[in-house]
Amino acid sequence: MSQGPILELRGINKSFGPVQVLHDVAFSAYPGEVTALVGDNGAGKSTLVKCIGGIHPIDSGEYFFEGERVHVSGPRDAAALGVEIVYQDLALCDNLDIVQNMFLGRERRNGLVLDEDTMEEMAAKTLAGLSVRTVKSLRQQVSSLSGGQRQTVAIAKAVLWNSKVVILDEPTAALGVAQTAQVLELVRRLADKGLAVVLISHNMNDVFAVSDRIAALYLGRMAAQVKASEVTHAQVVELITSGRSGELGLKNGNGAAS
Amino acid sequence: MTTETLPKQENADSALGVHVKGYIERVKGGELGALPAVLGLVILCVVFSILRPAFLSAVNFANLFTQGAAVAVIAMGLIFVLLLGEIDLSAGFASGVCAAVLAVLLTLQGWPWYLAVLAAMATGAVIGLVLGSLVAKLGIPSFVVTLAAFLAFQGVVLLLVKDGTNISIRDETILAIANKNVPPAIGWAALVVGVAAYAAIQVLQARRRTARGLVSTPMAVIAARVATLAVVAGFAVYVLNLERSRNAAIVSLKGVPIVVPLIVILLIVWTFVLRRTAYGRHIYAVGGNAEAARRAGINVDRIRISAFVICSFMASIGGIIAASRANSVDPNTGGSNVLLFAVGAAVIGGTSLFGGKGRALDALLGGAVVAVIENGMGLMGYSAGVKFVVTGSVLLLAAGVDALSRKRAAATGRR
Numbered sequence: 001m002s003q004g005p006i007l008e009l010r011g012i013n014k015s016f017g018p019v020q021v022l023h024d025v026a027f028s029a030y031p032g033e034v035t036a037l038v039g040d041n042g043a044g045k046s047t048l049v050k051c052i053g054g055i056h057p058i059d060s061g062e063y064f065f066e067g068e069r070v071h072v073s074g075p076r077d078a079a080a081l082g083v084e085i086v087y088q089d090l091a092l093c094d095n096l097d098i099v100q101n102m103f104l105g106r107e108r109r110n111g112l113v114l115d116e117d118t119m120e121e122m123a124a125k126t127l128a129g130l131s132v133r134t135v136k137s138l139r140q141q142v143s144s145l146s147g148g149q150r151q152t153v154a155i156a157k158a159v160l161w162n163s164k165v166v167i168l169d170e171p172t173a174a175l176g177v178a179q180t181a182q183v184l185e186l187v188r189r190l191a192d193k194g195l196a197v198v199l200i201s202h203n204m205n206d207v208f209a210v211s212d213r214i215a216a217l218y219l220g221r222m223a224a225q226v227k228a229s230e231v232t233h234a235q236v237v238e239l240i241t242s243g244r245s246g247e248l249g250l251k252n253g254n255g256a257a258s
Numbered sequence: 259m260t261t262e263t264l265p266k267q268e269n270a271d272s273a274l275g276v277h278v279k280g281y282i283e284r285v286k287g288g289e290l291g292a293l294p295a296v297l298g299l300v301i302l303c304v305v306f307s308i309l310r311p312a313f314l315s316a317v318n319f320a321n322l323f324t325q326g327a328a329v330a331v332i333a334m335g336l337i338f339v340l341l342l343g344e345i346d347l348s349a350g351f352a353s354g355v356c357a358a359v360l361a362v363l364l365t366l367q368g369w370p371w372y373l374a375v376l377a378a379m380a381t382g383a384v385i386g387l388v389l390g391s392l393v394a395k396l397g398i399p400s401f402v403v404t405l406a407a408f409l410a411f412q413g414v415v416l417l418l419v420k421d422g423t424n425i426s427i428r429d430e431t432i433l434a435i436a437n438k439n440v441p442p443a444i445g446w447a448a449l450v451v452g453v454a455a456y457a458a459i460q461v462l463q464a465r466r467r468t469a470r471g472l473v474s475t476p477m478a479v480i481a482a483r484v485a486t487l488a489v490v491a492g493f494a495v496y497v498l499n500l501e502r503s504r505n506a507a508i509v510s511l512k513g514v515p516i517v518v519p520l521i522v523i524l525l526i527v528w529t530f531v532l533r534r535t536a537y538g539r540h541i542y543a544v545g546g547n548a549e550a551a552r553r554a555g556i557n558v559d560r561i562r563i564s565a566f567v568i569c570s571f572m573a574s575i576g577g578i579i580a581a582s583r584a585n586s587v588d589p590n591t592g593g594s595n596v597l598l599f600a601v602g603a604a605v606i607g608g609t610s611l612f613g614g615k616g617r618a619l620d621a622l623l624g625g626a627v628v629a630v631i632e633n634g635m636g637l638m639g640y641s642a643g644v645k646f647v648v649t650g651s652v653l654l655l656a657a658g659v660d661a662l663s664r665k666r667a668a669a670t671g672r673r
Contacts, residue, residue, distance in 0.1 A: 076555070091553045093546035095614035096539075104543055105554030107536040114534055117470050137473070143667065 148179030326629030335572025343613025354592025382574025390566030439513030
C-alpha cells in the first residue's frame with residue numbers, strides 16, 4: 001500500500017454534445033489492488049473506462065500514468081502504456097481457437113509465416129500463470145467454450161501483453177454462480193500478481209468479495225473512493241443511489257466531492 | 259473436465275484415440291467439414307459409373323478436370339469473399355470480362371501471350387479493387403454492388419467482343435492450358451515430389467511440436483493423411499496417364515492436363531495464405547467477428563477490399579482457363595451458370611455462407627461434385643433443363659446442410 005497509484009485521473013470532464021457525462025472526476029488505480037468502479041446505470045462508468053482506454057478523448061483533465069502526465073488519444077496509446085480493457089461483449093472470434101484469439105492482431109511471426117508454436121507456448125504459460133485449469137485444449141474453438149471460459153480467455157488475452165492495468169467491464173454479468181466464483185478468483189489472482197485491476201460491477205457481493213477499494217460514481221461525479229474494508233454494504237448502496245452516505249460522498253446532490 | 263491446461267505429452271495410442279474422438283465429436287457437434295462433399299462425390303461417382311460405364315473411361319476422367327477447372331478456380335477466389343460473410347455475384351462475368359480482354363489483346367491487337375495474360379489478371383485485380391472499395395468504404399451491401407456489376411460486366415463483355423461475334427484464340431500457349439497434357443513421366447515425378455514434400459512437412463511439424471512439448475498430430479494420423487493423398491492423387495495420375503486417344507497410332511493423348519498442376523499450385527498458395535499467414539488469420543477474424551477484429555487493431559476495410567481483389571483476380575484466371583478450353587471468347591463466356599456453379603462449389607465443399615468458415619480445398623471438392631453432376635447427367639442424356647434443376651437442388655441441399663450444421667452447433671454450444 002506504500003506505492004502510489006499507477007493510474008491517476010484528475011478533474012476529468014467529458015461531454016457528448018450538450019450532455020455532460022463526467023464532471024470533474026478523479027480516479028486512481030493501485031498496483032496489486034482491485035479497485036471496484038460502481039454506480040447506477042448512466043452514472044458514467046462506461047464513459048470513464050472508455051476515456052481511460054483512449055476510445056473517447058477527454059475534454060479536460062489530467063491523466064497520470066506511473067506518476068507521469070500522459071496524453072492518451074487512442075486505444076493504441078492506452079495499449080502502449082499497458083492499459084487493457086476487457087469489454088462486456090468480450091470481443092472474441094467464435095471461429096478461431098484460444099491461441100488465435102489471444103494473439104489476434106498481434107500475431108508472432110517467423111518472417112512471413114505465423115509462429116504457431118511460440119504463440120501456443122506463450123498462451124499456455126499465461127493461462128498457467130493465472131492457474132486456469134478449466135480449459136481442455138488451447139486449440140479448441142472459442143465457440144465451444146462456456147461463458148466463464150470465454151471470460152477467462154478474454155482476461156488472459158489482456159494479461160498476455162505484460163499489461164499493468166486491466167479493466168474488466170462487468171465480467172460476471174452473464175455468468176452462473178460457479179463460473180462467477182472462478183472469474184472472481186481469477187480477478188483476485190491478477191491483483192496478487194501485481195497488476196492494477198479495475199472491476200466494473202453491479203453486484204455488491206462480487207465487489208466486496210474481491211475489491212480493495214471502491215469508487216462510486218453518481219450522476220457523472222465521483223461520490224467517493226474508499227477502502228473496501230472501511231465501508232459497509234449499505235453505505236456503498238447509498239453512495240450509488242444518492243451520491244452520499246453520512247460523512248462520505250457528495251455534500252449535496254450536485255455539489256463538489258467531500 | 260478438470261484436465262491440465264498445459265498440454266502434456268501422451269503416449270501414441272491415447273493421442274490417436276483423442277484425435278479420432280475429437281473429430282467424431284466435432285462432426286456430431288455440427289462441424290461437418292469436407293464430409294458431405296466427399297460422401298456426395300463417392301455416391302455420385304458410384305451411381306454414374308453403374309448407370310453409364312462410359313463415366314469411368316479415361317477420356318471422361320480427363321474431361322472432368324478440364325470441365326470443372328474454371329469453376330473451381332473461380333470458387334477458390336469466391337471463398338475469400340464468402341469467408342467475410344459477403345458475396346460476389348459478379349465473379350462469373352468478371353471472368354468473362356478478363357477473358358474478353360485477353361482475347362482482344364491476343365487476337366485483335368497481336369500482343370504476346372504473357373502480356374495479354376498479365377493485362378487480363380490486372381483487369382481482374384482492378385475490378386476487385388473497385389467492388390471492394392464500394393462495399394468497404396461506401397458501405398453498399400456486397401449483394402447489391404456485385405449484382406449491379408453482374409449486369410454491367412455482361413454489357414462490357416458484349417461491348418468488347420463487338421455484339422455477339424466471338425473472338426477465337428490461336429495462341430499456342432494459352433490453348434495448351436486446357437488442351438495439352440503434362441508428359442506422363444513428369445506427372446509421376448511431380449506426384450512423388452508432392453507427396454514426399456507433404457509428408458516431410460507434416461512429420462517435421464509434428465517433430466518440432468513434440469520437441470517443444472506441445473500436443474502434436476499423432477504419427478498414425480499423419481500416415482493416414484499421406485496415404486490418402488498418395489492413393490487419391492496416384493490414382494488420378496495413373497488414369498490420366500492412360501492412353502485416351504481413339505487412335506493412338508495417329509496421335510497419342512495421355513498425361514495430366516496442364517490445368518491440373520496449375521490448380522494444385524493455386525490451392526497450395528491460397529491454403530498457405532489462409533492457414534499460415536497473419537493476413538489469412540485476419541480474414542477469418544473479420545468473418546467471425548468484425549467488431550472484435552477492429553478492436554484487435556486489424557484494418558477491417560483493407561481486409562474486405564483485399565478479399566474482393568483476390569476473388570476477381572482468381573476469376574480472371576478462371577476466365578483465361580475458360581477461354582483456353584473453348585478456344586474462343588464469346589458474349590456468354592463466364593455467363594449463364596458459371597457463377598452459380600462456383601458459389602455452389604464453394605458451399606458444397608463446406609464453406610459457410612455466413613462467413614468465418616471455409617478452406618481453399620472446399621473449392622476443389624465442391625467443384626468436383628458440380629463437375630461430376632454436370633458430366634454424369636450429360637452422359638445419361640438428360641437435357642440442360644434437368645441438369646440445372648439438379649444442380650440447383652444440390653446447391654440448396656448444401657446451403658441447407660450449412661444452415662442446419664450451424665443450428666446444431668448452436669444447440670451443442672459450439673457457437
